[in-house]
Amino acid sequence: MKVAVLLCGHMRTYKKTFRLLINNLLGLYDTDLFIITYDRTENIKGSRTFTSNRFSQKEAIVYGKFLKRIIIIDENKFKKEHNLKVDDKFKFKFKNVISRLYRMSILIHKGGQMIRQYANQHKIKYDLIIKLRPDIILEKPLNMINVDFTKINFCLLYTSDAADEED
Numbered sequence: 001m002k003v004a005v006l007l008c009g010h011m012r013t014y015k016k017t018f019r020l021l022i023n024n025l026l027g028l029y030d031t032d033l034f035i036i037t038y039d040r041t042e043n044i045k046g047s048r049t050f051t052s053n054r055f056s057q058k059e060a061i062v063y064g065k066f067l068k069r070i071i072i073i074d075e076n077k078f079k080k081e082h083n084l085k086v087d088d089k090f091k092f093k094f095k096n097v098i099s100r101l102y103r104m105s106i107l108i109h110k111g112g113q114m115i116r117q118y119a120n121q122h123k124i125k126y127d128l129i130i131k132l133r134p135d136i137i138l139e140k141p142l143n144m145i146n147v148d149f150t151k152i153n154f155c156l157l158y159t160s161d162a163a164d165e166e167d
Contacts, residue, residue: 001144004119004129005066006111007035009104011055013135014041018062024138025130026066032126033066034118036111037134038075069114073107082106 005026026033041053060070082103108131119126128144 001029001127002124003029003031003144004115004126005031005033006108006115006129006131007033007037007134008107008111008131009037009133009135010041011035011037011059011134012041014055014059014062017135017137020138021132021136022063022066024141026063028141029144031066032068032118032124033063034068034111034115035060035063035070035134036107036114037070037072038078039072040075069118071110071114079103 005021025031037055039054039056041055055072057070057072060067083099111131112129115126115129118124
């Protein structure tokens with residue numbers, strides 16, 4: 001089974017999760033890893049500690065042979081370019097949620113484009129594309145052998161057919 005994995009988001013816990021990701025997913029299948037992240041490992045004010053730790057290609061080497069492509073985005077510039085103005089009529093507890101979801105969807109879309117470009121360049125057809133947050137802890141091996149994905153209700157970033165389509 002040919003699998004693409006997209007890690008999308010802040011790499012705040014990659015040092016704690018990368019071995020489990022390799023042992024319980026990447027190393028079990030014919031897997032290509034793609035990362036789209038910000039240049040800071042974390043940038044959250046409020047309940048979590050604000051940090052300006054940087055993430056670069058140098059840190060990404062922990063993923064070894066699995067890592068095929070990485071996009072590291074200047075977080076401040078990205079937020080300025082993609083700041084969705086929300087109408088004041090929308091009153092909700094977390095006032096920045098809609099803008100954050102909008103930016104997240106842009107990251108996922110750019111990650112999908114990266115995978116598509118790589119697949120086309122290398123003439124690869126992925127059976128499955130998995131989008132994960134970098135802080136997901138895979139405590140057990142993810143067994144995808146003999147799974148009928150047509151009977152599972154979940155959202156794929158792209159199916160193998162969609163990887164051939166244009167935007």
